[in-house]
Amino acid sequence: MNKYLCIHGHFYQPPRENPWLNEVELQDGAYPYHDWNERITAECYGRNAASRILDEEGRIVDIVNNYARISFNFGPTLLEWMEKKAPQVYEAILQADKESQERYGGHGSALAQAYNHTILPLSTRRDMETQVIWGIRDFEKRFGREPEGMWCGETAVNTEVLEVMAEQGIKFTILSPYQALHIRKIGSRDWKDATDAKVDPRRPYLCKLPSGKEITLFFYHAGISQAVAFEKLLNNGIVFANRLTGSFSEQDKPELMHIATDGETYGHHHHFGEMALTYALHHVETAKLAQLTVYGQYLELFPPEYEAEIIENTSWSCSHGVERWRSNCGCNTGGRPGWNQKWRGPLRETFDWVRDTLVPVYEAEMGNYSDDPWELRNKYIEVIGNRSEENVAAFLKVNFKQNLGELDKIKILKLLEMQYHAMLMYTSCGWFFDEVTDLGTIQDISYATRALQLASSITGDDYKTPFKEKLSQAKSNEDEYESAGDIYDKLVKPAMLDLLRVGVHYAVSSLFTRYPRKSHIYCYQATSLHHEEFEAGRHRLAIGQAALKSELTWETAEFTYAVLHLGDQQMFGGVRRLQNEAAYQSMREEIVESFERSNIHEIIYLQDKYFGAHNYSFWHLFRDDQRKILTSVLQKTLSSVDALFRRLYESNYPLMQALKQLHMSLPSELKNIDNYVINTDLKAIFSSPVPDVEMLHRTIESSKRFQAELDTVTLDFSIAKSIAGLMYQLQKTPEDTELMNVIITALEKIKELKLEPELWEARNIAFALRRKLFSHHHELSSQNDPHSRNWCNRFNALYESLNMKA
Incomplete structure (x- = not known):
């Protein structure tokens, strides 16, 4: 078979850590999750690590790791967060790369990414190099191998960016077909026009650079990528598979059909999109429609026969090149009528001023300790990924031969942190959306503020006044804020810490x-x-x-x-x-x-x-602790409210029952009391280590009798956590059939509430338990062992209660 298929997912979230705490704080918009990283991990990243294949009755028949079969890149800052906050998903991603190497002839699924998703063509050469080097070193630390390919934020490139990647050993990158300028067969003298996506995406292209170096370009299929992201192609896995493989030509020659989209499309932007991806890959393989591959393997098997030149300073998400990140080019996400993005230019000019102001500070101060301050910055990625005192001490010892005093160590680390935040302030999300008050923009302003604060602590100079003056030129469309300077005063400055x-x-x-x-x-x-x-x-x-x-x-x-x-x-x-x-x-x-x-x-x-x-x-x-204390205070207040509502509920229960028997609606006052008590009881039941199934039964009956309005978001989340917790207990004591019975009963009762808890985590545990233990007990059961027979019966019942095919 000489038809090959590769699906690339660009998995990325902007860094969201508070620059002074190095932690992501509570984000109410992500409720019921703590923050958006946690929510999107639950909706997308985790699900792709354990995606489902269903039978015709909607039952789970298999669970697979999508990452092992597609091409993917993860933003390094996202992986850093995930390593600490979602370690199981993180390990599944690393394991997928190892599995893919076995599947794809030694070539892994994972690609590197330039560090924090800056728009590289708008960077200085020095910053380009740091972004690429940090991305490579972070990849090597996590995946244990050198990256073959690299993803550039927004696929934004120019020739200088390609030169930097090639210089650092990157073999290929992925671009939009609209970024191609000319193509020709290698050895031919005549170039053909490739603008407006007149480039065949089914082959790789060699790009010969002015330095004499080379890098391979893969231009993805724009139409199908667009359909996946925006046209609901993920509604049906077979339709998705057929659309992919239907784009091959009938010629008997090697061809690579490949697409690239935001990885969040598979599960976050498109609910159950990860399952459509899983089934499409499954259908392609079982129907032998194409051979799955990754870019590195295809490049080894079929080196480029054509070469290409790119259009300078272009990206995949701005039809004006890279203007979306520095001007009012007209690209937006559908903001309100009358809005403009004139703020983008002044914002970039402000950050460029920050960068250029800090360069002489860094060179002069670090020059007292090192002959090559910028090489030190490139090496600082060794610390960013591991802040332990032992690792930092080792970094200082290796890179600074003289005996450093404590004040010298502090100054060196401040200078490097200053440069780290000067990198983070250019994260692309600061310009992508419609308004200067967007969270991504505020985050970037915070990084710039932190960089200046560190500089001021070293030099004693005041940078705040000119910084705010420049920010004030970036005007807001919102009535609440006049400009980015106003945002600095009201939102960023109060969050500053020493x-x-x-x-x-x-x-x-x-x-x-x-x-x-x-x-x-x-x-x-x-x-x-x-x-x-x-x-x-x-x-x-x-x-x-x-x-x-x-x-x-x-x-x-x-x-x-x-x-x-x-x-x-x-x-x-x-x-x-x-x-x-x-x-x-x-x-x-x-x-x-x-x-x-x-x-x-x-x-x-x-x-x-x-x-x-x-x-x-x-x-x-700090915000999280404010919430903890207020919650604690609120609990005391709610306990008295709870007692009052319960007295009203219990004393009026006969009256409410009589009203229902006469088919009369409950007055709103009694309805609100009923809703409060039933929701409170359900939350309490599912917050206990083992749900009280008798109390659950009574509460459900009351809920059905009075048609209570349930807090579905909170209850779905609580139930999912509760069942997952019970399954983790079962994982530790898998012979406990009584615990199985509790879970089965709870699941049966939950169905009566007509809620839709996401039992993804619980099902993963059940799937792992079945693979580990079922065959052993089934064999003993066939030999008339009563314990194993009972275990098999109970586990099968549990499995089916989780909507999994036994």
Whole structure:
């Protein structure tokens, strides 16, 4: 067979970490998940690692890892998050690359990606090199091999970008057919016009570069890629497969049919898209319509017979080249009438100013330690992916031969972090959408702010004023914000942190968290030097001393604090750098004495006396911890509300029952009480380690009787987590048939609620258990072993309850 098929998925999310915490904070828009990375992992990345093949009755007959059969790239910043927050999915992706090497003659499915999805043609040569090198080194660390190909953000390239990739050993990249300029058969003198996608995507093309180096270009099939992304081609796996293989010619020659889309199409943008992909690949193989392959294997089997030249400064998502990331070119995502994107130009000019301002700072300061500061920046990827103290110390020891003092180490790490954030501020999502207030744009402004803050801590210069002035030229379309400068003032500046602000968080949260002597707070190490708490009714006082160390820059500080909690979210705290023991003891004695006399006004006066302007409150906590504390406070309030609603529910239950028997609608007041109690009970049932099936039965009956309006989003999420938790218990104790019965009963009852929980995780565990244990028990059952016979019966029942074919 000489017809080959390759499907490429570009899996990517922009970096979303708070630049001062190195963690993704709570994002309410991703509810019921913590943040968008977590949500899209559940909807897409995880599902493609364990995608389903269904029978004609809709039951699961097989679970496969799509990544092992397609070509893919993952953004390095996304994989860094996934390694920490979704390790099972992360490991499945790495394993898929190993499996694909066996399938595709030693060539893996995974491609590298230029580090944080910048628009490379708009970068300086030096920044291009860092982006490519960081992408390659990150890939090598994760996948344990050198990458053959590389994906460029938005497929944006020019000749210089191709030169940089070729220089670093990249063999090929994937482009849109609209990026081709000329093509010709190798050895021919005459070029043919290839503009407007007049290029055959079924073959590779050699691109000979001015330096004498070469790189291969694969121009994907635009029509089918477009249909997958936007025209619902994923509604049917067989139709998808036939569309792919129907694009081969009838000539008896090797051909590669390949497409490229955002990987999020398969599951996130298109629900169940991952299953359409799975079934299309399955159908292609079983019907022998084509041979599945990846680019590296095809390139080895069939080297290019044609060569191509590209149109300079082009991409796959802007018909004007790369203008979408620097001008009001007209490309947008369908924003409101009257909106414009004139803000894009001033925003890029601002970031270019940041970059150019930081270059001399970096060269001058790092030049005191190294003859090649920019090579050091390229090597810094070794630290970005592993912030452990041992790894950072090893990096400093290898790259700086002289004996460094602690202040020197801090300055070096600050300089490198400054350059790291100067890279992140160019992440393409900052310009892609319609409005300067988009989350991606705010994120990029935050990275730029962090870079300038680090520079200021080294030079003592004020960069804030000119930075804001330049940002103010990027005008918003929203009435709430005048410009990006307004966004800086209202959203970014208040989020800025230094060690003292981290100390504030530690001090205030110490009233709600029992910190051990040494603890970890985001990317900071905290050591409690002294901590006392006092209580008087609802009032609480925490007073103490602590030390902090940044895991990113190794900067340290010791501070003293006194925090007064008046109940609920009302708290007042003072935090300042530690002076001396005598001053601390004096402050402690006065404040404790006032607290013991319940003299609140005097405590607040003393906080002003000892801490001056360094007074803080609940609103200075980090976002996730604000939510935790408010939730804790809210639970106390809701407990009284809950008691009231239950009394009303129980006392009016006979009346509600009589109304239903007479087919009369419940008054809205009683309906709201009914909805509250039933939803609360269901959430409680599925938040316990083992659901109370009797209580579940009674609650479901009440729900059906009064036609309760269920909180489907929260309940679907809670049920999915609950059943997955039970399945994990079963995985640890697979002989526990009583636990199987509980799960079976719970699943039967859930069907009565007509909810649609995503049981993806539970089914994965069941599938693994069946493969591991079923044949063993089935064999013993055939030998009349009663335990194994019962086990097989119960497990088959569980399997079918999960809608899986036994």
